[in-house]
Amino acid sequence: MYQPLSDQSGPPDVYVRAAPPPPPTQPLQEWRHVAVAVIGGGFTGLSTALHLAEASIDVAVLEAKEIGWGASGRAFGQVVPYLKLGEPAILRHYGTERGTRIIDAVAAGPDLVFELIFRHRIECWPTRSGLIFAAHSAGGRRDLERRTQYWQQRGAPVEMLEGTACADAIGSPLYPAASLDRRGGNINPFAYVRGLAHAAAKAGATLHTQTAVRGLTRREGKWALDAGSAGVTADNVVIATNAYTTDLWPGLRESIIPMRGHGFVSAPLSDNVSRSILPHRQSLTDTRLLYSGARMLPDGRLHASAHGPSFGAEPRADWARVDARIRRLFPQLGTVKWQQAWTGWVAMTTDHFPRLHELAPGLFAGLGYNGRGIAAATMMGRDLATLVRGARDEATVFPVTPVRTLRWHRIAPTLIRGLVQVYRVRDMVDEYRLRRAA
Numbered sequence: 334m335y336q337p338l339s340d341q342s343g344p345p346d347v348y349v350r351a352a353p354p355p356p357p358t359q360p361l362q363e364w365r366h367v368a369v370a371v372i373g374g375g376f377t378g379l380s381t382a383l384h385l386a387e388a389s390i391d392v393a394v395l396e397a398k399e400i401g402w403g404a405s406g407r408a409f410g411q412v413v414p415y416l417k418l419g420e421p422a423i424l425r426h427y428g429t430e431r432g433t434r435i436i437d438a439v440a441a442g443p444d445l446v447f448e449l450i451f452r453h454r455i456e457c458w459p460t461r462s463g464l465i466f467a468a469h470s471a472g473g474r475r476d477l478e479r480r481t482q483y484w485q486q487r488g489a490p491v492e493m494l495e496g497t498a499c500a501d502a503i504g505s506p507l508y509p510a511a512s513l514d515r516r517g518g519n520i521n522p523f524a525y526v527r528g529l530a531h532a533a534a535k536a537g538a539t540l541h542t543q544t545a546v547r548g549l550t551r552r553e554g555k556w557a558l559d560a561g562s563a564g565v566t567a568d569n570v571v572i573a574t575n576a577y578t579t580d581l582w583p584g585l586r587e588s589i590i591p592m593r594g595h596g597f598v599s600a601p602l603s604d605n606v607s608r609s610i611l612p613h614r615q616s617l618t619d620t621r622l623l624y625s626g627a628r629m630l631p632d633g634r635l636h637a638s639a640h641g642p643s644f645g646a647e648p649r650a651d652w653a654r655v656d657a658r659i660r661r662l663f664p665q666l667g668t669v670k671w672q673q674a675w676t677g678w679v680a681m682t683t684d685h686f687p688r689l690h691e692l693a694p695g696l697f698a699g700l701g702y703n704g705r706g707i708a709a710a711t712m713m714g715r716d717l718a719t720l721v722r723g724a725r726d727e728a729t730v731f732p733v734t735p736v737r738t739l740r741w742h743r744i745a746p747t748l749i750r751g752l753v754q755v756y757r758v759r760d761m762v763d764e765y766r767l768r769r770a771a
């Protein structure tokens with residue numbers, strides 16, 4: 334039975350107002366046959382549809398709400414050349430050959446995203462001046478130095494910023510050091526996902542919104558997707574529902590843990606304050622355990638991402654916590670007028686790596702980006718299109734693996750809430766030390 338996660342706020346106004354108009358979509362009103370049906374209209378589903386439509390394959394996207402309604406329309410907007418875990422962990426997990434392939438492909442992930450943006454002229458604030466990762470502790474600094482060195486040895490445009498160079502790049506004296514990775518960038522993710530939808534439609538894909546798939550069955554050698562009074566039959570199906578996955582396929586929902594991410598946007602800042610914060614318009618995150626980020630939007634608003642309640646019904650915005658953190662970081666801000674807050678669901682996996690599955694003949698799924706999905710989900714869509722077209726696992730970036738259902742899925746929120754408390758205390762201690770040293 335289709336039951337969406339309780340989360341009605343949708344993509345934030347600040348993104349929606351700056352996005353291209355909605356692409357041509359309509360609810361599915363009859364039964365029809367397509368070669369490929371894609372369930373979910375976010376980065377994964379639309380990248381899959383675009384890659385298939387460009388290969389002249391008849392593809393339809395079925396989205397329960399609107400294009401980009403899930404995490405894709407609510408992301409912080411950082412286009413990252415990394416997965417959640419670093420290169421040594423990837424090599425340990427996947428072995429040298431596959432691990433190296435993943436590291437290289439993920440490093441080129443922003444190239445794929447920005448190439449699609451430019452090829453399809455997607456107006457989504459594309460800014461490719463890099464990403465700043467700041468060291469919030471001595472251990473964090475060592476990790477960043479290791480990663481910077483690894484990429485410098487491979488000729489990538491990654492550098493350490495120390496002392497005043499670091500303070501000037503961030504517009505804050507808080508951090509002693511940071512790594513600047515010029516391969517990454519920033520976008521309006523909702524505008525990007527709409528742009529992908531326009532590009533897929535232009536290439537021949539059909540987009541059906543307000544079309545929730547309620548059941549998936551095998552009938553006479555084809556897949557039948559039941560969407561209430563209408564539906565599609567398809568030779569191949571791609572499930573691209575990530576954290577919003579329901580029980581369409583046994584065990585898939587229980588293979589990931591949906592956790593909330595939170596976004597906050599201020600009113601436009603005065604020109605001189607706006608110019609003093611992240612003057613080259615890179616976005617900032619740091620090495621602390623719980624997520625926190627900041628970036629400036631093109632109209633002078635400050636966008637903060639911050640940790641908040643990870644589970645449960647949509648919470649009230651915790652303005653006080655984000656306000657305190659941001660004003661410690663940028664003391665020049667004075668009073669900040671916060672205007673918008675929103676949340677969305679991120680799909681976590683226990684090993685922090687994404688999943689690509691062939692669930693049954695002609696039935697595929699890609700999910701589990703652990704909060705790094707703008708580039709990775711776009712890449713996953715390309716992988717899924719490759720598999721649908723008959724290639725085997727050797728042709729994809731991510732390996733095709735069986736679904737691993739988590740036996741402790743039901744109690745995951747309780748366990749993770751406990752872990753988050755431990756992380757919160759560790760981050761507070763580190764931040765106290767950092768401020769004393771600053």
Ligand SMILES: Cc1cc2nc3c(=O)[nH]c(=O)nc-3n(C[C@H](O)[C@H](O)[C@H](O)COP(=O)(O)OP(=O)(O)OC[C@H]3O[C@@H](n4cnc5c(N)ncnc54)[C@H](O)[C@@H]3O)c2cc1C
Nearest residue numbers: 373375376377397403404405409410411546594677706707
């Ligand atoms: C607050 C927040 C901040 C983030 N920041 C970043 C960031 O800065 N950088 C980054 O790389 N990543 C970030 N992410 C992660 C990134 O947004 C996701 O990894 C990515 O959007 C996943 O895309 P997707 O297409 O797989 O899933 P989604 O965009 O979530 O799309 C899934 C879609 O499936 C639909 N659906 C579900 N069930 C059905 C059904 N039965 N029938 C039809 N449709 C269905 C849903 O309505 C939804 O629209 C962030 C996520 C959040 C929530």
